[in-house]
Amino acid sequence: MKNNLKAYFPLFVLPTLAAFIISFIIPFAMGLYLSFCRFTTVANAEWTGLENYRRIFSDSNFTNALWFTVKFTAVSVITVNILAFFLALALTKGIRGTNVFRTIFFMPNLIGGIVLGYIWNLIINGVLGFFGTDITYKAEYGFWGLVVLTNWQLIGYMMVIYIAGLQNIPRDIMEAAEIDGASKSQIIRRITIPMVMPSVTICTFLTLTNSFKLFDQNLALTAGAPARETSMLALDIYNTFYGRPGWQGAGQAKAVIFFIIAAAIAFIQLRATEGKEAHS
Amino acid sequence: MKMKKNEIFLFSLLIILSCVFLFPIAIVVMNSFKTKFSIMGSPFKLPDSETFAGLDNYITGISSADIGGSFLRSAFITVFSVGALVLLCSMTAWYIMRDKTGIGKILYRLFLFSMIVPFQMVMYTMTYVATALKLNNPVGIIAVYLGFGSGLSVFMLAGFVKSIPRELEEAAEIDGCNPIQTFFRIVFPILKPTAVTVAILNAMWIWNDYLLPYLILGNRYKTLPVAIQISMQGAYGSVNWGGFMAMLVLAILPIIIFYLFSQKYIIEGVIAGAVKG
Structure with a gap:
């Protein structure tokens, strides 16, 4: 059955996993990265290191x-x-x-x-x-x-x-x-x-x-x-x-x-x- | 006799406290029957012959597409998101608990991790991704709810899958069931109590949720909490307080009716969610 089970991955896991990746994993990773960037839209992000963190504490x-x-x-x-x-x-x-x-x-x-x-x-x-x-x-x-x-x-x-x-x-x-x-x-x-x-x-x-x-x-x-x-x-x-x-x-x-x-x-x-x- | 006196005192105290707890809801219901200019400034006055509005606030409110439409939209999104969460997360939870390849374990950890991440951490980027993928409509948002709600749901269901004896599934397999049959005939019926809990927790969350639908659907497709919030953002004089009170009542009413009929499940479900989450 165990080998058998693998064939059912697309049915049992994929729908949830796809939704999870779209609405959690990707946004989380992007959010982490963007916290080190200057941006007005997600597309024009520019790396500025810890600048944002310095800014918020003042x-x-x-x-x-x-x-x-x-x-x-x-x-x-x-x-x-x-x-x-x-x-x-x-x-x-x-x-x-x-x-x-x-x-x-x-x-x-x-x-x-x-x-x-x-x-x-x-x-x-x-x-x-x-x-x-x-x-x-x-x-x-x-x-x-x-x-x-x-x-x-x-x-x-x-x-x-x-x-x-x-x-x-x-x-x-x-x-x-x-x-x-x-x-x-x-x-x-x-x-x-x-x-x-x-x-x-x-x-x-x-x-x-x-x-x-x-x-x-x-x-x-x-x-x-x-x-x-x-x-x-x-x-x-x-x-x-x-x-x-x-x-x-x-x-x-x-x-x-x-x-x-x-x-x-x-x-x-x-x-x-x-x-x-x-x-x- | 002394004991009895104490009990009477405690009972009276609890009656008073109950009134204090019910007072805010009673005030809103009462004001929903008053004319719109007699609410702000004197919310505690009972309606009199001049300020009594009958069902006007409800009739004008519901017939103005805003409230009726928002109510139906909220109901649609809640029902289908909860359905998707319960069905798909049960399947996922069972698979990852029965998987031996190690992928199941990794996924389980990821779902667990997502539970501690506050919405504000992902709200900006989630809105961007959802819009880019054209999920910014009442059907697409179901996928967003499935994804963002899957953490708690998978976690709770997986916890229950652990307690299901394997022999049951093995017996089904020997009888010639494939995993789909095993899941739907054997596993899912056993999962039912936890599935009910998961459904209740998610339904309360999604029905009451404001920020996620506001960011993703915005003004175009207002859910009830979004409609309530937006109607208050107008200039102060322009707020129709009568319609607003009717909207608050309509947002509360379905939950309270649901609660009075299935109280036991709701209280148990909320506790189970609290203890695990």
Whole structure:
């Protein structure tokens, strides 16, 4: 059969592989190469070495976006995970209506980023309207708007993962602790939290990558206003490519840096989860 | 009794939180029934006899080719891209896991690698290649989705193929099945649960996707998220807020209906995707 199988390569693999090469392999290789070039279209690229990379680190739009992204990601990871964890605790107590609550909390996660952005744009501007201002007035408004939006979107998602983690804790360990006279807070700190650590790792990295790569929500909620102060990295890369003539090379270099950071996060995540699995 | 009191408190808290979670969606739905000048500035006011627009926003919205056309286009692209991804990636995943020549392993690594690359890294060059190959139309974009979505899909399906006992396939082979028959009669039916997961994850991604269709199809063939974004780019006064609210509702509605009917699969699928991805 093994020799036989080879004859079926064109049918089984070729369609996927051709599409994969066209929309990933070639664009990736070209993108890497173009980050070292000056160009206005792909056809007129001219090798300039590290010029683009030098340019982007003296571009305040880029460094601001990087800093904004880091701050936003840090705040989101903490708020989303804490709130999701407590919701998961509340929904594993066997309260009436648990399934309905779970359904409701998870729902925002299914809505697309552009739609999410405009929903919250309407609401935040409606609230700020009472004070005669709007979300583009101050960068802080945009920042906290994005944090609220991200929490609304991701809490239910992370909650569901925490619920699965909590339900995996064997009942008898809890019972043994109760018999030994452990208090509620002791049980949470000494048993529940250590036992759900794998879920914590997964959720932390999921929130991390989701927040770090945020684009649609950022575009729809503030589009970077005021004056690009609320642009995150992905939006800044987009604006550099399509909004600043002569900066395409710099845009591609920013994209490479963006990729390297994302790859580093993924690599650390792999290490972290592997470590956990080896222990348990 | 103390326990009961705690439960009542927690239950009330959860009810309040549920209202907080549903509030943004309720506001959009409510405003979609208001006249277009009564939305901005007072989104929290209930419609009254003067501002109630009935179904006007939906009727004018859907009959203006923009929304109706975008809705159908989004549905078309989502259905066929998901179909292509599930069918072709299952075949690919099975082949590369059963291949002994080493090519399978290399391909597997490449698919895995593509999962960590953010879209921004390839967006400019992907748009160039897709346009050069005349894939910049609602049919061609299916190939782009197949290519860009194949990483996660192959990875998840290959993980499941690993757990299928070889004896099943060998038995089929002895009975005279060729690889096509073995795959469609034996392997694919077993792959079904993972195929459902892969379909759900891809459907949510493609239906909600904005930047890829915007760059590749642009203004000419707007998908729903692109139509929503573009309609907001006009001068501020020119935005028809009533039609806009109707568009938001139309973008949310199919997902929520789908979700309420197949909740179990969606939640499981999203978790499986999260844990593996």
